[in-house]
């Protein structure tokens with residue numbers, strides 16, 4: 001039945017990428033070498049920040065930012081329940097308290113009014129997530145933070161290259177984190193990077209990622225640190241990838257455009273479009289929203305039978321078993337998040353996805369929806 005396999009996602013790896021990694025392997029310097037410095041410089045130039053600190057994963061980057069923001073011992077950090085689990089876990093690692101606020105129905109990002117309503121004397125930081133590569137309302141979020149003296153850390157792990165009001169995400173907060181897992185817009189295998197303009201944060205984050213080393217003494221540890229270093233093979237791959245990031249983003253945007261054209265003909269399906277202020281989207285995954293009344297799970301299962309993989313991005317964080325058990329969250333607490341989560345489906349998507357593959361996914365989606373609407377009629 002399936003004439004070719006359609007993967008959910010796939011990194012774009014060129015011969016030059018392979019050569020860059022191979023060169024590191026031949027050099028014998030596999031950690032703390034020149035590639036990490038060059039990679040950091042390239043990201044900092046691309047994003048437009050003074051500093052960039054490469055780390056072992058996006059999650060590691062978020063964790064270090066929570067440590068630098070002093071999100072410790074019950075300090076409250078306001079964030080989104082509609083995200084990947086790491087954006088809430090990073091707060092718990094420091095014994096801070098994630099305070100979830102509901103999302104805006106159009107952008108799927110935290111609602112600035114809900115942020116205002118959730119402020120308390122214990123609020124220490126705001127952790128907006130630019131979900132699916134579409135910027136949160138950084139104007140309003142930063143205004144709230146300024147007024148209350150709060151630290152803003154952007155979870156930009158899904159949003160490299162995205163812009164708000166013509167300015168790149170990652171330049172709004174005290175710091176921001178990008179991630180490079182293989183399904184992201186660019187990859188280092190595993191890896192992430194923190195960007196900031198603050199020299200004190202730069203110094204502290206560099207020490208924290210490297211066992212708390214601060215001076216030149218290799219065995220002198222000034223902080224309780226971690227080993228969150230990025231290795232040289234990953235940094236070399238990252239350098240090669242960031243050097244063509246605009247091309248990667250443009251090709252992803254083209255695949256998204258093809259999807260948009262095909263899906264315009266399918267009733268009951270809505271696609272992501274730019275929202276207020278989000279002047280440039282950076283395509284991470286391809287999400288569709290299904291009209292209420294259709295069962296997302298039935299449609300996903302039917303597409304699976306037709307050989308098309310899909311994913312449920314994202315189940316609400318507050319309803320993850322571990323959050324329910326430990327913190328007693330209940331269904332109904334964040335109704336917009338729950339409604340959006342129940343009706344969204346990620347379709348196969350990657351930089352080099354051919355038009356025929358997009359067509360096949362859309363045909364399968366049409367078939368699944370036809371069957372679903374017939375069943376529920």
Ligand SMILES: *Cc1c(COP(=O)(O)O)cnc(C)c1O
Pocket residue numbers: 057058059060083084086087129155157158179180181191192
């Ligand atoms: C990918 C991602 C991260 C970090 O993921 P790692 O796998 O640790 O690199 C964090 N937050 C969000 C929203 C993400 O999508």
